[in-house]
Amino acid sequence: MVWKRWAPPLVLLALFLLLVVRLNQVDKVALVSREGQTFEKGVVTEILQDNVQPDGSRVGEQVVRVLMKTGELKGREIETTSSSGFLFGAPCTVGMKVVVMQSLAGDTVVSSVYAQDREFQILAFAALYLLALCLIGGWQGAKGALGLVFTFGCILWVYLPLVYRGWSPFWSAVLVCAVTAIVTLWLVGGPTRKTLVAAAGTVAGVVMAGVAASLFSLATGITGWNVSDIESLMTLWSTADIQVGGLLFSGLLISSLGATMDVAMSIASSMAEVQAQTPDISRRALFQAGMRVGRDMMGTDSNTLILAFAGGSVSMLVLDYAYDLPWLQIINSNNIGIAVMQGLAGSFGVVLSVPVTVALAMLLYVRPDRETPALLEQEQA
Numbered sequence: 001m002v003w004k005r006w007a008p009p010l011v012l013l014a015l016f017l018l019l020v021v022r023l024n025q026v027d028k029v030a031l032v033s034r035e036g037q038t039f040e041k042g043v044v045t046e047i048l049q050d051n052v053q054p055d056g057s058r059v060g061e062q063v064v065r066v067l068m069k070t071g072e073l074k075g076r077e078i079e080t081t082s083s084s085g086f087l088f089g090a091p092c093t094v095g096m097k098v099v100v101m102q103s104l105a106g107d108t109v110v111s112s113v114y115a116q117d118r119e120f121q122i123l124a125f126a127a128l129y130l131l132a133l134c135l136i137g138g139w140q141g142a143k144g145a146l147g148l149v150f151t152f153g154c155i156l157w158v159y160l161p162l163v164y165r166g167w168s169p170f171w172s173a174v175l176v177c178a179v180t181a182i183v184t185l186w187l188v189g190g191p192t193r194k195t196l197v198a199a200a201g202t203v204a205g206v207v208m209a210g211v212a213a214s215l216f217s218l219a220t221g222i223t224g225w226n227v228s229d230i231e232s233l234m235t236l237w238s239t240a241d242i243q244v245g246g247l248l249f250s251g252l253l254i255s256s257l258g259a260t261m262d263v264a265m266s267i268a269s270s271m272a273e274v275q276a277q278t279p280d281i282s283r284r285a286l287f288q289a290g291m292r293v294g295r296d297m298m299g300t301d302s303n304t305l306i307l308a309f310a311g312g313s314v315s316m317l318v319l320d321y322a323y324d325l326p327w328l329q330i331i332n333s334n335n336i337g338i339a340v341m342q343g344l345a346g347s348f349g350v351v352l353s354v355p356v357t358v359a360l361a362m363l364l365y366v367r368p369d370r371e372t373p374a375l376l377e378q379e380q381a
Contacts, residue, residue: 009186016179019158020157020158023157023158023161023162023165024157024161026161026164026165028164028240029239029240031235031236031239036103036104036105037101037102037103038071038101038102038103038104039099039100039101039102039114040068040069040070040071040073040074040099040100040102041068041069041070041097041098041099041100041117042066042067042068042069042070042078042097042098042099042100043066043067043069043095043096043097043098044064044065044066044092044093044094044095044096044098045065045066045067045077045094046064046065046094047062047063047064047065047092047093047094048063048064048065048079049062049063050062051084058084058091059084060083060084061081061082061083061084061089062081062082062084062091062092062113063079063080063081064079064080064081064082064092064113065077065078065079065080066078066079066080066098066100066113068100071102072104073102073109078100078102078109078111080100080102080111080112080113081112081113082098082112082113083112083113088114088115089112089113089114089115090113090115090116092113096116097116097117098113098114098115098116098117099113099114099115099116099117100112100113100114101113101114130145130148130149133145133148140188143187143188144184144187144188146187147180147183147184147187147188148184150180150183150184151180151184151257154176154179154180155176155254158172158175158176158179159172159173159176159250159254162175163242163243163247163250164240164242166240166241166242166243167243168243168246169243169246169247169249169250170210170246170249170250170253172250173206173210173249173250173251173253173254174203174206174207174210174253176254177202177203177206177253177254177257178199178203178206180257181198181199181202181203181206181257181261182195182199184261185198185199185202185261185265186199188265189265189268189269192272193272193364193365194268194269194272195268196360196364197264197268197271197357197360197361197364197365198261198264198265198267198268198269198357199264200264200356200357200360201260201263201264201267201268201353201356201357201360202257202260202261202264202265202353204352204353204356204357205256205260205263205264205349205350205352205353205356205357206253206256206257206260206349207253207349208348208349208352208353208356209252209253209256209260209345209346209348209349209350210249210252210253210345210349212344212345212348212349213249213252213341213342213345214249216341216344216345217249217341220337220341222334222337222338222341223245223248224244224245224246224247224248224249225244225245226334226337226338227247227248227334227338228334228335230244233247248338252341252342252345252346255305255308255309255342255346256305256345256346256349256350259301259304259305259346259350260349260350260353262301263294263297263301263350263353263354263357264353264357266293266297267290267293267294267297267354267357267358267361268357268361270289270290270293271286271289271290271293271358271361271362271365272361272365274286274289274290275365275366281366282366283362283363283366286361286362286365286366287358287359287362290357290358290361290362291354291355291358294354294355294357294358295354297354298350298351298354301350302347302350302351303347304347304350305342305343305346305347305350306343306344306346306347308343309339309342309343309346310339310343312339313335313336313339316335316336316339320336
């Protein structure tokens with residue numbers, strides 16, 4: 001019956017939600033005082049003083065009038081400034097929606113334009129992506145979108161609270177990767193042996209990526225303490241007991257999850273189809289078929305994470321090229337070493353997940369004496 005199929009996952013989901021609520025009941029240590037400071041929405045109504053130069057550049061600050069849309073000053077117009085910096089401020093125009101950083105102390109208001117208000121655009125693009133995924137992918141696309149939302153939810157409301165509470169970032173990432181892999185693959189493939197094989201192969205690949213990164217760290221001396229924002233992270237280490245040194249490696253596990261899951265599910269699905277079409281296939285033949293599929297996937301997926309991390313390091317590479325830095329300086333810099341470690345360790349996980357997934361599929365698929373009719377019907381469907 002339908003209720004028998006959906007009752008176990010719904011019970012597990014309820015228990016998971018209770019765990020999430022409990023995890024997020026944490027008192028955060030204030031790193032900076034924000035008393036009286038808020039970020040509110042507003043609309044620019046007038047440019048009182050512009051900072052555009054004859055050559056089109058901007059120097060100094062704009063003085064603008066903003067109609068506040070939220071906060072204690074909602075409905076009132078205030079005069080404020082907008083800097084010409086690249087990180088903060090915005091080149092204001094009349095009608096532009098902005099976020100105003102303001103501090104209230106009695107009748108005194110200190111404010112400035114923090115940035116252009118991009119909330120709607122960001123959420124709209126995310127919604128359009130999920131809509132396209134559902135329209136093009138149909139029911140499978142909708143389940144994939146649900147899995148994606150669940151993954152990001154786990155990162156925000158499970159991984160971050162665990163790390164903040166002092167748990168090992170590495171094992172917290174392993175836990176989150178395992179849970180999200182199981183849920184996402186279950187949504188896509190249902191409660192079948194294919195899903196079990198793909199989930200196990202994914203977790204194995206992610207753990208292997210972490211092992212490869214650890215070995216790289218031991219060999220090169222690069223650790224989680226060599227990241228560029230270590231000074232800010234040291235504050236967390238001293239105030240909240242966060243294991244800062246493990247954040248680099250846990251981030252690598254999470255970043256390799258998607259590619260590893262793709263490889264594991266593709267191999268598990270291909271081998272399930274081969275076994276379904278040739279039920280009398282031997283384990284040896286099925287293993288060879290799975291490895292042929294896996295080798296073809298390695299040719300493309302082995303570059304996925306390397307190119308992803310290389311793309312994220314383009315700004316650094318351009319600066320190195322422009323300054324014409326010597327080879328020994330570049331290859332031995334911490335930033336380059338971290339980028340190489342992330343790309344290679346993640347790719348190690350993807351490549352090594354192939355034989356693990358193939359071996360698991362071989363062992364589970366070619367066991368007709370232990371197959372149940374329910375599983376066979378679901379896999380054939």
